[in-house]
Amino acid sequence: NTEVASPRDGGPGVEIPLRRGIGAFLKTGYCSQALFRTLNRAFADPLDHEERATVPLAGGIMGHGHQCGMVWGAALGAGAEACRRLGYGARAQAKAIIAAQKVLQSFFSLNQTIECSQITKFEWGRESALQTAGFLLTGGPVRCFRMAGRYPSEAFGEIEAVLSEDHDEALPAPVGCAAVVAHRMGASDAHTVTAAGLAGGIGLSGSGCGALGAAIWFLGLESLLKGAKKIPYKPEKAQEMVERFLRCTGGEFECAKITGRRFDGVADHAVFIRDGGCAEIIETLAACGFGHAEGVTPPAKGGGS
Template sequence: MDSDVKIPKEGPKDGKKVFKKLRTCSRTFFYILNREFGHLKEHEERASDVLAGGIMQEGHQCGMLWGASLAIGAEAFRRCTDKNQAIAVAVYATQKVMESFSEREHTINCREITHCDFSSKLSMAKYFFTGRFLHCFNLAEEWAPEAVSTAIEGLSKNKNEPSKACLSCATEVAKKMGASDEESIMVAGFAGGLGLSGAACGALAAAIWMRSLRWCREVATKSSMDNPYAKETLDRFYQFTDSKILCSQITGKQFKNIEEHTRFMNNSGCEALINVLSNS
């Protein structure tokens, strides 16, 4: 663990400091929660840079949520007795963290929080010159303790109950890309557009993270934002979906629970898309 960063009993109070050091919101919250759980993961955390700004700065779900969900998945893998329990717990805990975040920000989407289109140099300049970026730093500082406590509460739910078959689209694409058992559960909470929210595709986010993780293991120190394979995966995804990215639009469904999502997956739901992503 970082010896220069201490965690008060009431929860982490150094969100700004960590954000300034790590530079992306996704990596910041992956790190903060991993640190709380006592299991830092340098490569995995660095690979999550590409999820900042709402998946490669596309403006969708805030990177803080993607990073938190990855840490939740990693902890679910350690706590649960089998993969079905781990998937269900990861999805549930991700949902609880998303609810906490949404109550504070009244949205889960990066662009609505930052008021910035990161693909536009003019919009990015405005984001910095107006000081809007300070909102993200303040959010990291203020929400981190609640994110940690909510994640811990969510992870404690149902982990000892008898397991039922559970599938996550994100887990399936990760497995097809050669993920370890732990890595495949790390992304489990991405299911159905992150916590079954129907927002930007969780399988896409998992594929981009997996490609970035491979790159990070080969390339030392650089941010995975510099990883060329992530952009290739996103382009291939858009070609296949005719530029759709929301889970609810791609599937035509809004999943009520993990059981419904599992039935959809068992009926070959998104099978073609998962094959495209895993081969990208």
Template sequence: MKTAIDHREFGPKDASKVFKKLRTCSRTFFHILNREFGHPKELEELAADSLAGGILQQGQQCGMLWGASLAVGGEAYRKCKDQNEAICVAIKATQDIMESFSKNENTINCRDITHCDFSSKLSFAKYMLSGRFLYCFKMADRWAPDAVKAALNGLSYKEIDEHSVSISCATEVARNMGASDEEMIMVAGFAGGMGLSGAACGALSAAIWMKSLAWHREESKKSSLKNPSIKKTLETFYETTGSKIRCDDITGINFNTLDDHTNFIRNGGCDSLLKVLAKS
């Protein structure tokens, strides 16, 4: 009789060790998946610090998800024949990663997991003194093998209409900020609040990551959380959206398919917000 094999035996076993070294969950999972793919990206990974704790520590989607999505976007760029296919694959892989994460944690949001408001010194102190931060290290070890499996599954997606057009709001912001073709696809999975989920705005995250990447290239290798310009981007975003951050609240739409999202953007949906973010 055959014994069922636990795929965790074959996945990364050092996630918490990497986490302790790199210090943010977003950078950790960007790095771990890049390592699996054989394409490390030091500055790009460092720029992902700004997405730790749910977009500048605002408590939305866990940074592990933002980092993993950037990694599968990069791999989609390398393996796909054109931009339309790469965007589609990046979004599908991001969706698979999100589903895997949610099955493990029953949520995708940082604050639900950490019980911490990182903007509050008191809340952060409680997070550290209570030992709750240790849960994140354990979670990283537990989820890393599943994250790799989900990423590879999503990246193998083949059901793509070669004549269809695929648009990601995050890619459009990156394009308008002067991103390379690779960088545009790296953020593609952020579309529609990450994987078309309707959660916190993916275009915002793309703008913040792009600004952080530029900052690292020009000025500093310190954590991008220390970059003053990205805080201004967040303030401008809130002013433009009336303090809304969720994609479904901003757009009033639930995107069921990539075609839905593509048509929305092609028809001018969020056009003014995307321009504001690109110029912020």
């Protein structure tokens, strides 16, 4: 019998074989890419460049220990499927954010945290031979591979449930910070929707900045589309982007600390962005692209205003 992982009560009954997620992790070497790849294939729409561009999101954004790369990959998978089903408008962006909320909550239920550093007990920014040995000896890789097998079915079920729901709140675009950044960097409408769910620290969680994650992802994607063979784990241009971002935020990574607040929902976040919230950060990130597009960024009011 094929071993499978099934969603808990409440989600549609979908089963993705454990070996599929684990196999994707073994093949790619990166948790973020493994989840995005597994979900896209479960939805029958592989996206090679988009999946490979997620490499720097592993380890909680290039090893900074924020949200697990699997959550980044799952949120991008939610956005990609929202785009396939709903097109390119505000409704698709909003659905991507709601689906990202659900996949993040599902991951939290399985792990009691979404943070890479708490799951692995590894300080990624301070790698040492002793710490690496401890990570290996305490079964760190086993935990990660086990989750790569279990989590895709959970995420798939949550995405399917959200996108199958017809009741939506009408909102004008842009709906969130991640979509604005992607658009300002020159992303296509499809890629803008794909990135939308990263808003507010992924699904408005308040964790590591989703606009930063979207910018790093699109930077990698653009590099691949321009002919790069692969994306390194810590691309030089992405590291420079992080440095500029941290200068802009006073050294803060987390959305809730940068903005000084939590968002009540998609509409609340959308109003915040349209009123100029995080405009300075958005412009800083967009300016780091290969050639950022003129777009919908509101007038600058400072990072966390």
